[in-house]
Amino acid sequence: MISPVMADILRAFHAETTPRLSDGCVSVLGMDQLSVSLALEGRLTEQLWSTDETSTSFEDLQFTVGEGPGPDALRTGQLILEHDVSAVPPQRWPVLLPAMARLPIQALFCLPLALGGIGVGVLTALRSTPGPMTGQQMDDALALAATLTLRFLGGDGEQLVASVRPGSESHRAVVHQATGMLSVQLGLPLAKALLRLRAYAYGHDRSIIDVAQDVVARRLKLDNDRPAPEETRE
Structure with missing residues (x-):
């Protein structure tokens, strides 16, 4: 069951003609950064929204090296939950892991935005300290991912870009x-x-x-x- 705070966030999100993500999602999920990317071709994505420079840098790094939890979540349609980045086997993401060492990321959680076999993007949550999400935080994250999926399938991706970066081109x-x-x-x-x-x-x-x-x-x-x-x- 989702928390009352997340329920309020999603209720407001649903009510808006032009959807706008709330920065309150970060604290509700117990994270430091969030980002949302829309699938383009294969495992390529276009970042639509991020909370700060760390999440943007992480998304750009995955895009540059062509591997990571985001591409894996998009390819498999499965949750990628790594609550301790230092414990991830080096062979899993051999190029990404050394390259992201300079970023303050110790836990990462990637949720595919998908319905059935249709994958439309990825929701990525990052934290500077290790540790899993609580059950409540995971319920809230899944609810947020489901809401984003439905909006994207309904063609609201471009509206989301416009609401986050009014008058600007894609990242x-x-x-x-x-x-x-x-x-x-x-x-x-x-x-x-x-x-x-x-x-x-x-x-x-x-x-x-x-x-x-x-x-x-x-x-x-x-x-x-x-x-x-x-x-x-x-």
Whole structure:
């Protein structure tokens, strides 16, 4: 059974013509950060909402390396609940775990936004201290995930973006733009152009958003080979 506080949050969410997530969800779930991502193609997602820089950085990191609890939840449709990140076997996410060591994340919980075989996104909850969710917190998280799923299936994803970032483009719009530019410049399919962008960002320990901005502004040139000295910032 969901808590009275979460019930009030969801009641308000349902009543709004333009849905707006409440920051109160964070405290109700006993978390430090929350984020919501919408599925695009395969395991790719577009971040729609996040509470702060840590959750945004974590989502961008998963997007860059192409692995993590979010992609796993989207692929399997199963809950990914890791209440102690330090105990996760290194082979589970061999690239992500070392890369996220700088982030203050000790517990993570990813809930797929899915109905039957239809997966529409992921709700991710993060905490800086280890420990599982309580039964009440899990009930509330599942209720929030179910509500988001129904809104997305009803076509409210774009409305949610507009309510969170009024008048702004999607968080990764510059990544999509840079991918298109690289596709033309390097003569690569879009999927491979995105891989080149990801590889460069990871290999140079940079945010994929920052790298994409450099590509779009023509401050960074990538060759069609593996990252090498000739890939320079002007």
